Amino acid sequence: MDKPRHIEDLADELISDILSFLLGSDYPSPEPSPTSPHGVPPNSNGRSAQTYGEKSDLDRFRLVCRRFRRIGTPQKFPRFVLRFSSDGFRRLEDLLDMQLACHVRYFTYMVRPFYQGSGWSHTLDGIDVDNLPVSAVHRHRLQDQKSIVDADLDLLLLRRAIAAFSSLQQIKLLRLQDEADEHLLDCIHERSLGGTARLDWEPACTRAVTNLSISLLESNCNSVRFVGPQISPKATVKLLQAPSTSLCALGARLASLDVTFHSVANLSTHMETLSSPFRDFFLAAKNLTALHLGFPANAPLDLALEQLFHRLQWKRLRTLGIQGWRLGSEEIIALIRRHRRQLRDVRLASIYLRSGRWRDVLSVLHDEMDHLEHINLREIDYTNHFDASAIANPSANGNAAGGSQTPTLAIVVQPIPDLPPHKAVLNGDYLSFAPAGSTRHSLPDATLEQLRGMTVDELGDDGVRVRYEQRRFWEAWVLSSQRSNVLRRN
16 A cells, blocks of 8 residues: 655645645735734734734744745745835844845835935924924934935945845835825925925935945846836936946846836926937847836826837837827837737827827737737827816816926825726717726627727727727727737637
8 A cells, every 4th residue: 555645745846836825825915024014914904013923824834844934934025125214224134134035026115205405403393383293203214314324324235135135026116105294295385494404205216226226236136127106207317327338237137117207397308318328228128028118197208209219129028018108109109010029018008199090009009919918098198188188177287287296195006007997888989898907808708709890990089089988998999809819829
């Protein structure tokens, strides 16, 4: 009789796969631990991670034996979230000292706007009168920022960390702003406190981008995805100052670039001055599989597409996204056609046509793409209609009407957020349907079959404006193409 087999007879890789299945995700959120206090385990009802100690399923698995601890540890520390603070850098140092950095695959760096200018003592004294706790928070953060910057602690530890992140796959840079920051901004604005004292995202973002770039170049990390959903445009001035060899070396390390620039000023002139560095960078970034370059939807870039893309082609590119741009249809078509054989995902968000028709772009997406599986046409329109709407409703369009705005959101996580659930009911000549999403597999077969009988002339593009219902309808029509299915069968 064969000897019974036990779990200890299984290979480590198989046990790891079983563990991932039981935990419900291949990439679980950070479990509570001294090096990851921001993660909240499932069913924790929002309580702090430290409350739970070693009580999660993964922690109990790791306590069974040394072998299970070795198998479970990589799944316990796949992510690390670092805040720009003394406490945050101490956590990072703890991770490094415990030799756990090698398991980190997803690194998120959260940075607050910097305290800039003079008169902070007077400013915070003014806040003391109404809200002493908020004043104390800012006094602590101001001192924290000064001690970190003066000692270059951030660069020192980021260098150590990125070098130790031997499994690193993604770096995400996020802007952090909370209620205490908003209260301070309100006080400065309402009372004209502190002279030149201000909270400024530009120097914070510039320092973070610079230090991350230096650290990445000094490491052995390759094929890294970089995500920056709220990058200060002036941080890119460093691109002009960086040697072309360093810029090219950085581009060669990236497998994905997902960047959205945010500013209260028009960016067209500024980005035009960066045309040459963008060419050097993109020319070296031969390994890109995903590229998203975005600008504010309410202040779209008025610059030719090729001023930044320079007619380059990325042979491995699978996902392409552009956002917040005034373009001609022929510019979009040329970029798409260069990548028609490899693209799976196309995202055109807040793109406003100043010449040509959307039907021409849709026709190429429908008839010429070999493997398209996902399309996002969020907030596309025509320039004339966009400008007219901005004049009629300046408060809703902010910068587009020449105004200014102060960002109040805490963290922007995605440059192109998913659309809310909506039942699209198209009137008159349009097909009425309720798509569940904007991927080929999310659309019912019956809907796809109906759409396949329609031509581009029946899409209702009047060359004047694009309504929400039309965008959803057009996405579904593009995905109804049988070209991808035929090529896949062949």
